[in-house]
Amino acid sequence: MVFVTGIGIISAIGKNVSETLSSLLESRTGIGKIHHLQTIHANNFVAGEVKYSLQELENLAGLKNSNYNRTTLLSLLATQEALLSAGIEDITTHRTGFISASSVGGMCHTELLYEDFLEDKSPENFIDSHYTGAHATDVAKHFGISDYVTTISTACSSAANAIMLGARLINNNILDRVVVGGTDALCKFTFNGFNTLMILDKEWCKPFDNNRKGLNLGEGAAYLVLESERVVKAENKKVLATLSGYGNANDAYHQTASSPDGQGAYAAIQKALQVANLSTDKINYVNAHGTGTANNDLSEATAMQNIFKQNIPPFSSTKSFTGHTLAAAAGIEAVISILSIQNKTIFPNLNCKTQMEDAVLFPVTNLQKNVEINHVLSNSFGFGGNCSSLIFSKN
Amino acid sequence: MAIYINGTGCISHQNTIDVADFFENAQVACQQRLVAQEPDYKNYVPANMFRRMSHVIKMGVAAAKISLQQAEIENVDAIITGTGLGCFEDTDKFLRAIIENDEQLLTPTSFIQSTHNTVAGQIALLIKCHNYNFTYTQQGLSFESALIDAKMFLNENKNSNILVGGLDEAIQPYFDLLLQAGEIKKQEDIIVEIENNKTKGFCLGEGASFFVLSNEKHKNTKAEIKGIKTFTSLKDGGDLQNKLSLFLQELNLSxxxxxxxxxxxxxxxxxxKILNETNRNIFSQTNIAYFKNLCGEYFTASAFALWLASAIIEKQEIPTALVNKPTQGLLIKNILILNQYRNSEYSFMCISSC
Amino acid sequence: MENLIQNLKVQIIEQLNLAETKPEDIDASAPLFGEGLGLDSIDALELIVLLEKNYGLKIADPKDAKNIFQSVKTLAEYISSQKK
Structure with missing residues (x-):
């Protein structure tokens, strides 16, 4: 059994857990006009930007001239809050690890200097901070975490896999305590990438709506502190939730598209239920991947119908608040899932009005309070057919 | 619990596809950039998938296929890869297109192939593997991260076969970036005996090395992985030597x-410096060989070293390019890989005969 | 029309990196997707950009591309109909 004892988050809907909760309770999306990302498309699209400049993020972290890029600063801020919330003062008292996730790492900085490099203008060295794992090295060092540090990069399921790995490292008695999650900053590279796939909605995304047009990109970071039963007992720690199940499977259908029957998603959910030793009727809420693309939402809906049959639990995609934060998404949605358990609340799926023609399910579109939530399933799927599901449970 | 290497596939600067040829003809390389000797990929990759694949994807998929063929299996229970750089050729291509076309008229192919897990995903597609699929990226410990996961996976799932690989590419723009950052050794400073260098910099290499691992021995089992350990914050050479003693103790080895x-x-x-000091202090009576003058330095060069160690144990022979004293009759029982990347990431791997 | 079809074949081969295919191997009436050349959704996106780049024709919704991209012939017909 693995316990969540700390959470930290920064995204378009707030720079910490309490701001995030307020936005969710007030159904206030963070998706809007693009201010910070330098792109010629800024006026034609909306995005879920973190509302701070690089300099402001550095100030928030209490740093000066750190030379950290946006990805690293987002990671550092969310990690700081997670450690604080877990009440960890001395990082060296237990075997502690840092497992992060990112899709493009330092690309937000690289892309600003690449033209100079191509034109042989020898810009400052950016290659050391470009590597996707570089932020993890810096953040772990900043907090003195050294027993195990690594980064997972499996596109949009990355943070789910980081969380899963952390749990396994504890269950295999390799670590006692591990900070797990992910980070991704918006950058021109991913923005243009998703634009070439023609799956960006120019307006607010409408996950699971019949007239959905695509996703909104977002950015952010979120981390959980996972601790072993031994540590939790010895230190009499306050437990926010348990991580009771996890599963990863591959769709093996197409490099980017999900299979119409959601085979990979189905297998990931089933594995997570097996690990948690739960039957499908025990799941009280599903925080869906729900990107808002035609392909994902239908494939995920089909997988849910196949798993849950007639009894599909209440579900929503909170990407309608944060945008799709790629490798950070599963971290952000893990924090939201835990807030859901703690506050006995199901947060709504914004902007969904019309039921999908080719599926029988419909998400929760209004805030639901006083719901007894014992088990939450959180889904995350990525390019390369990578499908992951996590189950968080009330302690 | 034992971890057996039941199949290997390696593409590198040397002719590692033909093991016999490698043992006879491997040569220390003295260039700034050591590109891979590539096989005819059509033997490993179907044409309709081949057309989109970048250099590192081809290397990775081919090395994976070779290792599966050796292990005589068609599918696996997990695919785990490590890459420090990821798919840089496609990343560079898409970045250039963004800059050259001012964010307009871009096409998706290089973008979708630029994610770090492209190779693991392509292997899954190719062999229709719906199982566990992870990709790690932690600079010089990317492959080690994959191997540590593999060890846990075998512990959690008895009787499974898993595919683990390390891969990185040394394409021209990346070489140019490192050159500009001052990391590449000057051509005139390159010497044959890599351990006797008096100058800064390294020669960039590339490759893909894949392994089929299992708890179960197989008629083609080559060697056993006894232990693996990684470190990121070393104080000094003494610190590494202490950690090495502990590592050997845990494995019941002297x-x-x-x-x-x-x-x-x-x-x-x-x-x-730290490796040389450790080798002097601890291994003054032991055969020491260097491998990065064969494959070049790259984030996942340790995967090449694991391939090499496994081949040496299987053949009970050390390639002449590696040692300058005769080793006939030497019983090769345990090989220790001591690796470092930029003096900031260190790893130990112990590979044994079985 | 014949010229346009010939040009399209060459452009498609280049854009989609069909190194093994020669223009004469492509049957102008054969389906581009699924069977025939065996192209997929990513190729469709590549072809949408090809149309815009080489012929100034914009397709806003990939769903509209389905009919246009049935074969090289339908593609050529679409281009010439838009030019009038």
Missing amino acids: VNDISLVLSGNSGDVEDD
Whole structure:
């Protein structure tokens, strides 16, 4: 059994857990006009930007001239809050690890200097901070975490896999305590990438709506502190939730598209239920991947119908608040899932009005309070057919 | 619990596809950039998938296929890869297109192939593997991260076969970036004996090395992975030596049980200090060989070293390019890989005969 | 029309990196997707950009591309109909 004892988050809907909760309770999306990302498309699209400049993020972290890029600063801020919330003062008292996730790492900085490099203008060295794992090295060092540090990069399921790995490292008695999650900053590279796939909605995304047009990109970071039963007992720690199940499977259908029957998603959910030793009727809420693309939402809906049959639990995609934060998404949605358990609340799926023609399910579109939530399933799927599901449970 | 290497596939600067040829003809390389000797990929990759694949994807998929063929299996219970750089050729291509076309008229192919898990995903597609699929990226410990996961996976899932690989590409723009950052050794400074360097910098290499691992022995089993350990914050050489003693103790081995050390000197006089000190202090009586003058320095060069160690144990022979004293009759029982990347990431791997 | 079809074949081969295919191997009436050349959704996106780049024709919704991209012939017909 693995316990969540700390959470930290920064995204378009707030720079910490309490701001995030307020936005969710007030159904206030963070998706809007693009201010910070330098792109010629800024006026034609909306995005879920973190509302701070690089300099402001550095100030928030209490740093000066750190030379950290946006990805690293987002990671550092969310990690700081997670450690604080877990009440960890001395990082060296237990075997502690840092497992992060990112899709493009330092690309937000690289892309600003690449033209100079191509034109042989020898810009400052950016290659050391470009590597996707570089932020993890810096953040772990900043907090003195050294027993195990690594980064997972499996596109949009990355943070789910980081969380899963952390749990396994504890269950295999390799670590006692591990900070797990992910980070991704918006950058021109991913923005243009998703634009070439023609799956960006120019307006607010409408996950699971019949007239959905695509996703909104977002950015952010979120981390959980996972601790072993031994540590939790010895230190009499306050437990926010348990991580009771996890599963990863591959769709093996197409490099980017999900299979119409959601085979990979189905297998990931089933594995997570097996690990948690739960039957499908025990799941009280599903925080869906729900990107808002035609392909994902239908494939995920089909997988849910196949798993849950007639009894599909209440579900929503909170990407309608944060945008799709790629490798950070599963971290952000893990924090939201835990807030859901703690506050006995199901947060709504914004902007969904019309039921999908080719599926029988419909998400929760209004805030639901006083719901007894014992088990939450959180889904995350990525390019390369990578499908992951996590189950968080009330302690 | 034992971890057996039941199949290997390696593409590198040397002719590692033909093992017999490698043992006879491998040569120390003295270039700044050591590109891979590539096989005819059509033997491993179907044409309709081949057309989109970048250099590192081709290397990775082919090395994976070779290792599966050797292990005589068609599918696996997990695919785990490590890459420090990821798919840089496609990343560079898409970045250039963004800059050259001012964010307009871009096409998706290079973008979708630029994610770090492209190779693991393509292997899954190719062999229709719906199982566990992870990709790690942690600079010089990317492959080690994959191997540590593999070890846990085998512990959690008895009787499974898993595919683990390390891969990185040394394409021109990346080489140019490192050159500009001052990391590449000057051509005139390159010497054959990599351990005796007096200058800064390394020669960039590339490759893909894949392994089929299992708890179960197989008629083609080559070697056993006894242990793996990684470190990121070393105080000094003494610290590494203490950690090494502990590592050997945990494996119930003494220094005398080590038949051969494969030392990950990169050729950079500063970065290699701690390894040289450790080799002098602990392994003065042990055979030491260096491998990065065969494959070049890259984030996942340790995967090449694992391939090399496994081949040496299977053949009970050390390629002449590696040692300058005769080793006939030497019983090669345990090989220790000591690796470092930029003097900031260190790893130990112990590979044994079985 | 014949010229346009010939040009399209060459452009498609280049854009989609069909190194093994020669223009004469492509049957102008054969389906581009699924069977025939065996192209997929990513190729469709590549072809949408090809149309815009080489012929100034913009397709806003990939769903509209389905009919246009049935074969090289339908593609050529679409281009010439838009030019009038």
